[in-house]
Amino acid sequence: MEIIFTKDSDYKKKWNDFVLNNDRGSHLLLTDWLQSYKNYGFDYELCLAIENEEIIAGYGAVIAKFLFFKFYIIPYGPIDKTANGGVLKLLIDAIAVRAKKIKACYCQFNFPMSSNASFSNHYYQSIDETLFKNYKKGNLFKFVYSSNGLNWIDLKKYTTEEEILIDFKSTVRRDIRSALRKEQEIKFLTAETDIKQAYDLCLENAKNGNYSLRDWASFKETILKLVQNDKAKFIAAYKDNEIKGAIFLVKSGNYYSYILGGTKKEKPDLLTGHLLQWEAIKLSFNENLDGYNISLGGSDGVKEFKSNFNTTAVDYIDTKYFVVINAIIFKFFLFFEEKVRPLKKNIAKILSVLKK
Incomplete structure (x- = not known):
């Protein structure tokens, strides 16, 4: 098995097929979705675990950057086929290593995990917590969307x-x-x-x-x-x-x-x-x-509307993890964000203006 970082077109196609057909896949990992951030000057890449020329696990990372700030953000995952702790550990450890290599000041990932056993083939239920020992829990970079769960209509x-x-x-x-x-x-x-x-x-x-x-x-x-x-x-x-x-x-x-x-x-x-x-x-x-995800969130009226379709809410718990790689730059970013955010209605507009 080898782990590669790529944007090769053949691997992109294989990865999209993997995400579409793997129960733990999420639209946040499709390359077309990852590429949507390019309008803000962001980049992306895939990290794939390859065995016998086939993908057995991986993640998609958004490389958010503007001015001299750079962040390595995995909106969902890593994911694999079989909940193989060994492969997941290699991928999770690779996140911080890769972020440091590309000179990001911060990295973050969102691991889809819930105590709800009803539809656990679509997320992780029981995972060894030592996989995350090198990371802290939290979500300090909020400009790349990450899922908080499913609002599931079981169709099987x-x-x-x-x-x-x-x-x-x-x-x-x-x-x-x-x-x-x-x-x-x-x-x-x-x-x-x-x-x-x-x-x-x-x-x-x-x-x-x-x-x-x-x-x-x-x-x-x-x-x-x-x-x-x-x-x-x-x-x-x-x-x-x-x-x-x-x-x-x-x-x-x-x-x-x-x-x-x-x-x-x-x-x-x-x-x-x-x-x-x-x-x-x-x-x-x-x-x-398997089902339909009518999605979580919305106003009270919207939530009530969705719940009437016989839904089961699956909330991901303690799923966001991060590492600050360059504390000085990241602290400056937090200061910058706090001062600039109130001045603009939409942070996306700021990122678009400041993009490289």
Whole structure:
């Protein structure tokens, strides 16, 4: 077995296949997702454990850099096929060594681990804590997103779509059936103009809901590549040829994850949000995937909406670890961040301006 650091196109394809088909995979590890940070001047690389020319484990790292600051951030993982502690230890130890070699002042990784045994083939449940002995627990660099868990709809226990529907709360069943009667047309978008229109609706929802979302220019290449490579779906609902709602899903680990969405707020309510999530669930079921991750988080209303789909929340616990490699530079970064953050609404804009 050997460990390599690479951006070779053949290995990128193998890695993406590994992430898509490995139950512990996450969309955060797909190369198209890792590359999305290039708009902020960041780079990325893959660290792979190779045996008999096949990938048996690995991680994807975002190399965040601006001015003289550099950070080595693993948003999810490392992951492997068999929970092999020996391979995981080699990869985890390699993180700090690699970060020091590329002259990063700080490194961090997010190891997906939970005490919930229900769907533990999609994360780690029991791992030797000595694997992390050279790291501290914490998340001091917050500008690369890392997952906090799954909001899981188990689909393996059903044999028909109707069985899934019956298992939802009565209010959800009613709203889905009502939405289906409202004659909304569902489309799986592939054209850039259609996807942009759908994303603009999501941006409008984000603005009205007072939460942040990447602007189209910085995210469009990622979305289009994922859709074109059949790693993602942008699903939209229309009535009378007018868009009423849209959701964006990305596949990995034998499931789709809900990434973002938005609906028109109108009266009478077309219940488009219910309809689109039902389409996402049906898509996952018909592709014979393990489940659907409707995602954690959101406002209280959004959380309640999601929970009505018979979800099981799986929270990752004590999963973020770090090492400060150059204490002086990192302390300066923390000072810089504290002073600059209040001056700008979106830190991504700062990073974009300061990028090399």
